[in-house]
Amino acid sequence: MTRTSEYNFAYxxxxxxxxxxxxxxxxxxxxxxxxxxxxxEMPMPYxxxxxxxxxxxxxxxxxxxxxxxxxxxxxxxxxxxxxxxFEHTAGVATTTATAEATVIQTRHRIxxxxxxxxxxxxxxxxxxxxLRFLEPRESETRKMHSLEEYGLMHxxxxxxxxxxxxxxxxxxxxxxxxGRYVMxxxxxxxxxxxxxxxxxxxxxxxxxxxxxxxxxxPYTQVVSLDFEDHPFEASKADHPCGLCGSDxxxxxxxxxxxxxxxxFVCSDTDYCDARQAQGxxxxxxx
Amino acid sequence: MYVAVKGxxxxxxxxxxxxxxxxxxxxxVAELSVAQIREQLSLAVNRVMAEGSLYxxxxxxxxxxxxxxxxxxxxxxxxxxRTTLPRFGASAPVDTGAMACDRRISATFKxxxxxxxxxxxxxxxxxxxxxxxxxxxxxxxxxxxxxSNEAVPHVTAxxxxxxxxxxxxxxxxxxxxxxxxPLELPAGRALRLQALTRADEGFTLSMAYSTQRGYxxxxxxxxxxRIGTVPVEVEIPELGFAIExxxxxxxxxxxxxxxxxxxxxxxxxTRGYGLVFGQTExxxxxxxLVDRALRWQELGEDNVGAPAQDAEFVxxxxxxIQATGFLEHIKLPHYVDFQSELELVRKLRxxxxxxxxxxxxx
Numbered sequence: 264m265t266r267t268s269e270y271n272f273a274y275x276x277x278x279x280x281x282x283x284x285x286x287x288x289x290x291x292x293x294x295x296x297x298x299x300x301x302x303x304e305m306p307m308p309y310x311x312x313x314x315x316x317x318x319x320x321x322x323x324x325x326x327x328x329x330x331x332x333x334x335x336x337x338x339x340x341x342x343x344x345x346x347x348x349f350e351h352t353a354g355v356a357t358t359t360a361t362a363e364a365t366v367i368q369t370r371h372r373i374x375x376x377x378x379x380x381x382x383x384x385x386x387x388x389x390x391x392x393x394l395r396f397l398e399p400r401e402s403e404t405r406k407m408h409s410l411e412e413y414g415l416m417h418x419x420x421x422x423x424x425x426x427x428x429x430x431x432x433x434x435x436x437x438x439x440x441x442g443r444y445v446m447x448x449x450x451x452x453x454x455x456x457x458x459x460x461x462x463x464x465x466x467x468x469x470x471x472x473x474x475x476x477x478x479x480x481p482y483t484q485v486v487s488l489d490f491e492d493h494p495f496e497a498s499k500a501d502h503p504c505g506l507c508g509s510d511x512x513x514x515x516x517x518x519x520x521x522x523x524x525x526x527f528v529c530s531d532t533d534y535c536d537a538r539q540a541q542g543x544x545x546x547x548x549x
Numbered sequence: 550m551y552v553a554v555k556g557x558x559x560x561x562x563x564x565x566x567x568x569x570x571x572x573x574x575x576x577x578v579a580e581l582s583v584a585q586i587r588e589q590l591s592l593a594v595n596r597v598m599a600e601g602s603l604y605x606x607x608x609x610x611x612x613x614x615x616x617x618x619x620x621x622x623x624x625x626x627x628x629x630x631r632t633t634l635p636r637f638g639a640s641a642p643v644d645t646g647a648m649a650c651d652r653r654i655s656a657t658f659k660x661x662x663x664x665x666x667x668x669x670x671x672x673x674x675x676x677x678x679x680x681x682x683x684x685x686x687x688x689x690x691x692x693x694x695x696x697s698n699e700a701v702p703h704v705t706a707x708x709x710x711x712x713x714x715x716x717x718x719x720x721x722x723x724x725x726x727x728x729x730x731p732l733e734l735p736a737g738r739a740l741r742l743q744a745l746t747r748a749d750e751g752f753t754l755s756m757a758y759s760t761q762r763g764y765x766x767x768x769x770x771x772x773x774x775r776i777g778t779v780p781v782e783v784e785i786p787e788l789g790f791a792i793e794x795x796x797x798x799x800x801x802x803x804x805x806x807x808x809x810x811x812x813x814x815x816x817x818x819t820r821g822y823g824l825v826f827g828q829t830e831x832x833x834x835x836x837x838l839v840d841r842a843l844r845w846q847e848l849g850e851d852n853v854g855a856p857a858q859d860a861e862f863v864x865x866x867x868x869x870i871q872a873t874g875f876l877e878h879i880k881l882p883h884y885v886d887f888q889s890e891l892e893l894v895r896k897l898r899x900x901x902x903x904x905x906x907x908x909x910x911x
Contacts, residue, residue, distance in 0.1 A: 270633060279632075299731035306629040309874030311881065334885045341881050343557040371885045389875070400861055402734050428900050433889035452889040472871045474731040498892055515884050516891065530885055 273320040273353040279303055283321035283476070287467060290478035295440030297391050297408075297475040305471065312345055313471030315368045315387035319349065322383055322467070323366055328356045330364035335372040335513065335530030342370070359533050371434075373455040375512045375534040378464035380481065386449045388470040391477065393437040393447040413445050416488065424493055433498070439486045446477065446485075453487065454499045454513045460485035502527040505547030507538035572617045586610035595798075595827025596620055600869065601627030602728065602747045603634075604797050604826050621749075621869050628870050631728075639723070641791050643779040645801045645824070646703055649696070650777035652828075655704045657770045657805055663701030668776060669828075704773040705803050705820065714805060714818040715848075734861055741843055741860060745836045746825050748867035754831060756857045756867075757838035765842045765855035769821060772805035776828050800825050802833040806841050811849030819848060839863065 271277065286300035305313040323329065329349055333342035337359040345368060346357050358364050361374040368385040378384060390396075394404045397415045407413070416437060423431040430436075436453035438460075440446050448459055449468060459466065459479065466479040479485065489495035503510040505526040512534055514527040526547045529535035539548070573580065587594055587610035597609040601624045609627060616622035652668025655661055708714040724739035732744070745753060760767055778798050782791040802823040810816035821841030823833035842857040852858055866872065 274633070276633070276635060299733060301728070301730050303632045303728075304625075304628040304870065305632065308625070308877060309871045310876070310878030311874060313874070334882050338557040339882050340557050340561055343561055347558075370881075371883070389878070401865070402861060427897055429896075431893060431897065433893040434886040450883075450886050452885055454889070472875055498889070498896075500888065500892055513885070513888075515888055530888075 270352050272325070273323050273349065274305070275303065275317065275320045280321045283317055286476040287318065287321065287478060290467070290476050291465070291480045293444075294479050294483050295444030295446040295477060297470075297477045299474055300476050302471045302474040307344065307348070309472035310389060311341060312368070312370060312387040314469030314473075314476070315370070315385050315471075316345060316348070316469075317471060318385045318467050318469035318476060319366060319368050320353070322385070323349065323353055323355055325353070325355065327365045328358050328363055329353075330358050330361065330367045330533075331369075332367065332372060332374070332531075332533075333370040334515075335374075336532040338532065360537075361531075361533050371450050371452075372513070372530060373451055373458045375509075375529070375531045376537075377458075378462055380463040382464040384462075384464050384466045386451075386466065386468045388447065388449045388468045388473075388475070390435075391447055391468065391470040391473050391475040393435075393445050408444060411443070413439075416445060420488060420490070424490070429493060430489070430495075436495075437488050439488060440479065441484050442486075445488070448485075452499070452513060453495075454497045456485075456487045456495070457497055500527050503545060504529045504535060504538075505545040507535045507543045507548070508545040509535070509538055509543070572615070581614060583607060583610045583614055586613050592828060593618075593620060593623075595829050596750060596832070597623045597627055599826040599829050599832060600624045600747050600749065601631065603627050603631045604795075621873050625870050625873070636729075638783060640794070641782045641784060643781060643797075643799065645775065645779060645799065646701075648701065648775055648777040648779050648799075648801070650701050650775050651798075652776040652830075653701055653773070654775075655771070655773045657704065657772050658707075661704060661707070663699055664697075670830075701775070703803065705805065708772070708805065708818060712817070715808075715814070715820060717820060732864060734864075736860055736864055738840070738844065738847075741864065742822065742824070742836075742840060744864045744867060745823070745839055748836075749869035749872070750829075750832045750835070752867050752869070752872075753835040753839055756842075756863060757835035759855065760838050760842045760857045765845065765853055765858045767838075767841055768807045769804040769838050769841060770806070771834065772803045772820075774800070774802045774830060774834065776800045776830065798827050800827065800829045800833040802830075802837045804834075804837040804841060808848065813849040819844070 283300060286298045289298045290296065302314065302317060305316055307313060307316065329346065331337065331342040331346040333339040336342065349355055350357060361367065361376040364382065366383045366385065367374065368387065370387040373384065392404050394407055394416060397419055398404050398407065420430050423429065432453065434452045435447055435450040436456055438446050438448055438456060448456060461482050463481050465481055468477045487495040500514040500516060502514060504512060504514060506528050509529060512529045512531060515530045516525055516527055518525050587606050590613065593613055594606050594609045597612055597620060598604050598606065601609065608630065609623065612623035612626040613620065615626060650666055652670060653663060653666045655665065705714055709716065724743065727740060727743055776798065778796045780793045781795045781797055783794050784791045804821035806819045806821060808817060808819040819841065821837035823836030823840065825833045825836060839857055843860050843863065845852055845858050856862055
């Protein structure tokens with residue numbers, strides 16, 4: 264890909280990238296802490312990954328190999344759009360293979376293939392504040408974080424248990440980082456939560472509209488909130504993938520006719536394709 | 550049979566081609582030029598410049614053309630373009646007292662130095678569709694007179710001489726800039742005014758209207774509304790003096806508000822302030838009312854819990870580019886989160902013994 268030369272490498276000017284890198288470094292130094300940053304207006308809408316795009320723009324180098332997934336898939340429309348944005352503005356090589364990528368921007372999933380050292384996973388974050396739906400005021404929630412006052416969150420989880428018998432949060436499930444900050448892992452399904460902790464890759468979280476960056480350095484301790492008698496449980500649809508037969512990947516449910524017929528397939532398209540290429544077949548495979 | 554689709558890229562390309570075709574419309578109708586939009590839809594251009602935070606009528610007109618007349622989309626194009634512009638420096642504050650006024654009215658005094666100048670206003674027009682405009686035809690020229698050299702001093706200055714209005718001493722502190730620093734609360738007045746001047750016109754209007762209807766009522770008189778051109782000057786360090794780099798049109802509104810006094814302040818009139826790019830009268834008046842409502846704390850007024858008094862509520866929800874982006878992002882696929890919700894609801898129903906969701910085809 265040739266890059267469109269009217270813009271600086273990766274669209275943002277160097278001053279802006281430096282400002283974002285400072286926020287990233289601060290975030291890495293205080294894992295789970297939300298660092299305010301002067302988010303810029305990007306040529307895609309707020310809420311469509313502008314935070315992730317700015318973080319990616321700040322960390323990408325010409326030698327990187329870039330992968331973008333949305334809902335686990337490389338070919339969903341917004342993933343296609345963001346990938347082509349960086350092809351045009353940074354001219355970086357792109358890939359769909361998780362193993363080959365050095366920077367992966369994601370929305371709502373962590374790849375199935377375990378990440379390795381040297382990789383950077385950039386999350387797009389809509390609402391970075393895990394306490395937001397308990398307390399709408401930013402001025403209040405920042406105070407609660409600084410005082411480590413997380414009682415409200417535990418009360419909410421406890422109320423779930425008393426009402427439903429278990430915690431009724433299935434995605435964007437809150438975690439505690441290194442025993443200090445409660446953090447929103449972005450709207451990944453809670454199935455992905457166990458992959459957040461002790462991860463060899465750098466994990467960066469960008470919320471453009473809300474002007475926050477936070478980070479997990481490699482091998483950070485990340486614990487999903489729970490109670491001793493109601494331990495956290497990662498869940499997924501109780502089926503194997505219809506295409507590759509995997510029984511350990513996160514699945515999407517696809518409606519295939521108007522008579523209630525449905526099948527389950529991996530949401531991580533690269534993982535599913537790679538397994539099929541290795542000869543694995545599910546019961547619905549052609 | 551389900552086959553994973555790999556058509557995203559082509560589908561997007563084709564959708565964009567279709568969009569371009571729709572933008573052009575019927576090809577037997579002459580295409581709009583950017584100059585036509587700039588000259589004949591100038592109030593739309595002004596709104597795009599104001600909320601886009603970029604004073605450039607040609608680019609704003611281009612954005613309106615590209616956005617098919619969707620002004621929020623046009624503002625978005627301008628904002629995204631603005632991001633890429635390097636910043637060379639800051640201008641000196643514009644002197645609105647020296648404005649060459651096209652319009653200058655005061656609702657508080659019948660006559661005053663500088664006079665009342667109605668200017669090009671919709672006020673007092675009868676809102677009757679003018680079918681003559683549907684047919685083409687040139688207009689007769691409007692009557693003109695020599696521009697007057699009479700000074701047009703600010704109305705609030707007259708009140709201030711008697712000490713009837715709160716003092717607004719000049720302040721040389723460089724104002725903060727929310728396009729360069731993240732918005733953090735509590736926000737000072739300068740920062741609030743910056744947020745309001747680029748805020749969505751509709752949101753600002755409704756907030757202002759709510760104060761008129763009793764949600765933090767603070768009866769406002771339009772002390773003065775002026776629209777006209779002001780020179781923009783920049784200090785050049787190498788030269789040691791300021792040079793004029795541009796002339797821009799702005800709308801300024803100063804309201805004079807009743808104030809019975811509080812524990813800390815004597816009874817006197819107080820101020821609300823609006824300053825917006827272009828001829829943007831509705832926005833400037835709305836801005837002044839909202840500014841005044843947000844000042845409850847510094848004036849020692851009660852917080853009555855009205856939305857327009859809540860700086861966090863107003864400042865976090867006033868930006869239409871943030872709002873529209875987040876609102877419209879719910880069109881994006883959410884099937885991963887939805888799937889986990891589906892599993893959860895099935896589990897909850899199973900636990901409640903009402904499991905009727907049978908997984909068919911299994």
